[in-house]
Amino acid sequence: MRAAIAGSDAVRGTTSPNPPVGCVILDAEGNQVGLGATQPPGGSHAEVMALVDAGTKARGGTAVVTLEPCAHHGRTPPCTRALIAAGVKKVVFAVADPNPAAAGGRTVLTDAGVTVESGLLADEVELGPLRAWLHYARTGRPHVTWKYAATLDGRVAAADGTSRWISSEESRAQVHDLRRRIDAIVAGRGTILADDSALTARSADGTADGTSVDRQPLRVVVGTGDLPEGARVLDDAAETLHLRTREPSEVLAALGERGVVDVLLEGGPTLAGAFVQAGAVDRVLAYVAPTLLGDGPVALGASGVSTITGAHRFRVEGVTMCGPDVRISAVPDRN
Template identity: 75%
Template sequence: MRTAIARAEAARGTTSPNPAVGAVVLDRSGAVVGTGATQPPGGPHAEVGALAEAGERARGGTAVVTLEPCAHHGRTPPCTGALLAAGVARVVYAVDDPHDLAAGGAEVLRAAGVRVEGGLLAEEVRRGPLRAWLHTVATGRPHVTWKYAATLDGRVAAADGTSRWISSPESRAEVHELRGKVDAVVAGLGTVHADDPALTARDAGGTPRARQPLRVVVGLGDIPAGAKVADGSAETLHLRTHDPAEVLAALGARGVVDVLLEGGPTLAGAFAAAGLLDRVLAHLAPSLLGAGAQALGDAGVSTITGAHRLRVEGVTMSGPDVRVSAVPVRD
């Protein structure tokens, strides 16, 4: 299953609005004979790719999939049909498919005599490659991760406005990796004026990756002439609004599922105030500034009882920085 999860992670950013799914096929002896991942919309699903690689060796074997195989005919035929045609004897999957159209694959397979088991490493998959897609199916809007880098006293820039670099090279490399996996990166017009970010995904040498997220600039004014976000190296969408709900509605209409919110404090505060932050990813550098811009602007909180409460999912080191992942505590 962890091999299937890795294949799904590698496909993130290329499959929306479909889920990034990974699959592994084992032969009768338990040897891996095929792996696959969801292809871009209209292309084969993960199971189909893994079965094609396995060929006749799949007969009597086991398919391991991160999501319950689909049972409906959309742009492609149902995966349940492919599994049955291949003669797979057993299917193990992680997460039940919550989508009304696609659910029920497990029962279809069981009715045909296939042994089916669900729930293997389900939480790992829910928090990993399927996090954003499951959220979008449940809520009808894109999933939003707010990412920021700050000092231990919460500053994202010094008093003179300088901010390069607060975070370590390791943290910045992680951010580029994350940009390469999301559908869209969002920044406010103020950040574009102040920092002139490129909002692209680049490798360790600074070379742009082959696949780039949609760059989204939010604000009523014009994007400055010569701004990096207008350099043509990746698609840029300018949304002339300050309303986070309008931003997500526009992105959802384009099939965007996974959004990375990168700044600045005013825009992040607006998303927090609207209850539209689904994950907070902080890279905290071991330094103090004492003055300068704070990470979060007005988030609609006037008293401690109104604080936006979070549950910490994980704390890891990123070079010298502390990386904290947290999600809102919602009723």
């Protein structure tokens, strides 16, 4: 299953609106003979890729897959049919498919005499490569990660507006890696006007790196006014969508319709405040640099809270060092 998860992880950002699934085929003796992952929309699912890789060695073997194999006929035939046709005797999957149209894979397989087990490393898959897609499948809304970099005293820029570089080279590299694996980056028009951000995945030193960055997320600018001609976000490095609204629900509906599953919200403070207030932030990713400014703008603008008991409550999911910075990941505390 770890190999399947790694396969799943490797195709994140390339499969939406389909889930980035990984699949490993073991032969009858338990040797790994096939590995596959979901191809871009319209292409084969992970199970089919792995079966092709395994060839006839799949007969009598086991398929280990991060998500319950689909039983429905979408743009591709159902994976359950391919598994049964290949003579697989056992299927082990991590997470059940929450999508009613695709679910039923377990039943189809069992009815065909295939042994089915589930739940193996389910947490790792749910919080890892399938996190955004599972959220999308369950809620109908893209998964939103709000990412920001701030000083220890919460500032995102100095008094004069300068912010290069608040966070370390290691943190910037990690953010660009994150951008590469996301479907869309969302920023407010104000941020574009202030910073002329390109909103592309780049190498850590800020230059475009054509060799390692082979795909770019959709760039989404939110705001009612026009974008200035010549703005970097309008260059041809990636597709850009300008949504003339600041209402989070409208932004997410528009993105969901385009098949966007995994969204990175990159500011500014006003837009982030609106998303937090709307309950539309599914994860906070804070890169905290060990510096102090004592002045300058903060990361989050008004989010509808006037008194301490109304604070938006989160739960820390993980804290790691990223070079000299502290990276805090937090998710809504629904309790």
